[in-house]
Amino acid sequence: MYLVMARRSLRLGQRAASKAICGSMEGTLGLTYPIAIALMPDPILYQEDYYVVLESDRPEEFLTAAAMLAKLEAVLAANPDRIPADVQRFPTIAQQAQYLFNTACEFDLGPGKYLQWYAVRLEK
Incomplete structure (x- = not known):
């Protein structure tokens, strides 16, 4: 082009x-x-139906986009002191989770702990 x-x-x-x-x-x-x-x-490059979730001390887990968003909401609610400043500008946990979901692939849970998520395409 x-x-x-x-x-x-x-x-x-x-x-x-x-x-x-x-x-x-x-x-x-x-x-x-x-x-x-x-x-x-x-558009096929951005089809994100499933996510693999890597979390410290847990086996990998495959989640749908909706389940991943729900997991992020739960993690944010349980760790309000770890929420980055750019995410805190959103007033609700749902909005914060959506922002993280759209813009990041990792949430710092503290020393030696992590939560990472990556879009994957599962073969049928």
Whole structure:
């Protein structure tokens, strides 16, 4: 895919891992203009139906997205002193859990303890 802007072209890969490409382009008068290009990723890359959960002192566990969200809510409720500052800006535990679910893959439970979750695709 190519994006052509004023006699210059910016080549974009067929499948980019990021959701946007940022940069700048020099205009015809010598001015530099910032550009940001939003990409439409292949939707199958973001199908997250199941998660593998790794927790200290427990065997790995496979959960649905809804069960993973419920687990995060329970962990946040049980560990209010461990909630990171960027997560605390959300007023409810449900909103905090949703934010963590969407933006992170690990929650620090203290020294030597952890909770990690990763999206997986299970073969049928």
